[in-house]
Amino acid sequence: MGEEVWIAFLLTLMAGLATGIGSLIAFFTSTTNTKFLSWALGFSAGVMIFISFVEIFPKALEALTNSSGVEAGKWLTVLSFFCGMLLIAIIDRFVPNEKNPHEVKKVEDMNRTLREVHKQQPDLLKMGTFTALAIAIHNFPEGIATFASALHDPTLGIAIAIAVAIHNIPEGIAVSVPVYYATGSRKKAFKLSFLSGLAEPLGAVVAFLFLMPYLNEMMFGFIFAAVAGIMVFISLDELLPAAREYDEGHSTIYGVVFGMAIMAVSIILFM
Numbered sequence: 001m002g003e004e005v006w007i008a009f010l011l012t013l014m015a016g017l018a019t020g021i022g023s024l025i026a027f028f029t030s031t032t033n034t035k036f037l038s039w040a041l042g043f044s045a046g047v048m049i050f051i052s053f054v055e056i057f058p059k060a061l062e063a064l065t066n067s068s069g070v071e072a073g074k075w076l077t078v079l080s081f082f083c084g085m086l087l088i089a090i091i092d093r094f095v096p097n098e099k100n101p102h103e104v105k106k107v108e109d110m111n112r113t114l115r116e117v118h119k120q121q122p123d124l125l126k127m128g129t130f131t132a133l134a135i136a137i138h139n140f141p142e143g144i145a146t147f148a149s150a151l152h153d154p155t156l157g158i159a160i161a162i163a164v165a166i167h168n169i170p171e172g173i174a175v176s177v178p179v180y181y182a183t184g185s186r187k188k189a190f191k192l193s194f195l196s197g198l199a200e201p202l203g204a205v206v207a208f209l210f211l212m213p214y215l216n217e218m219m220f221g222f223i224f225a226a227v228a229g230i231m232v233f234i235s236l237d238e239l240l241p242a243a244r245e246y247d248e249g250h251s252t253i254y255g256v257v258f259g260m261a262i263m264a265v266s267i268i269l270f271m
Helices: 003-016 019-028 034-068 070-093 107-120 124-152 154-183 186-196 199-214 217-246 251-270
Strands: none
Touching: 003 124, 003 154, 003 199, 019 154, 019 186, 034 070, 034 154, 034 217, 034 251, 070 124, 070 217, 124 154, 124 186, 124 199, 124 217, 154 186, 154 217, 154 251, 199 217, 217 251
16 A cells, blocks of 8 residues: 555544543543533634635545546535535444434533433343444444545645534543443543544545546546535534534634634645
8 A cells, every 4th residue: 555545544543532522521520611612612613614615525526527527527526525414424323312423512511411221221232232333333434534635635634634523522421421420440431532533534544445437537526526515514514503503602613714714724835
């Protein structure tokens, strides 16, 4: 494998394992820093939305028009974009709301709720395990998106990996808290949270094994357009609503604007 493949794998792995940061936050803080988290999630959404429309979608359009002609290429790009959205929407649809990592979780709320649940329902380990499974299912297509982007352009991959890593932090909280209350073991809770993030590098492995052999210009266009759709859907359905729930003042919109500004400057300087 070439150096670019290893870089893409490494970025995907780092993004996925950010769930472990969520575990550490849950264990060592009693309340959520809502102002910072709403800014960070807004920043992540700003990066994803800006990159999707300014960088990824145009590159997909260029690849598909080159391989299929102008008119067909336009339609294929739009279709692939919405297929990416449909894929992540279907995954969301089949995950129960209480297990869904797209639902807002605060450390203090989960602690309070689980103390009450623990009195009546000892099987919290199952709750944490199912939450980890739900997160793994969500993270799988994100892993493909991060890997494909990093493979084509490492600078672009770094930006996407950072955005994905930020939004994985609250997911780590959702896994680790119920497992900790069930077992009393920070080690077990951290381990399960950490492992749930491995679905992203697993997505990278699947992309490498099954997509790389067919990665011509047309396939690249399909994948990139779908990646743009996935990231826009995640931003609109997950990151921005969650950021608004955590929001204090205008932290979310400041984060969105700052994320877009950082990406705009980086495109001018590095891409």
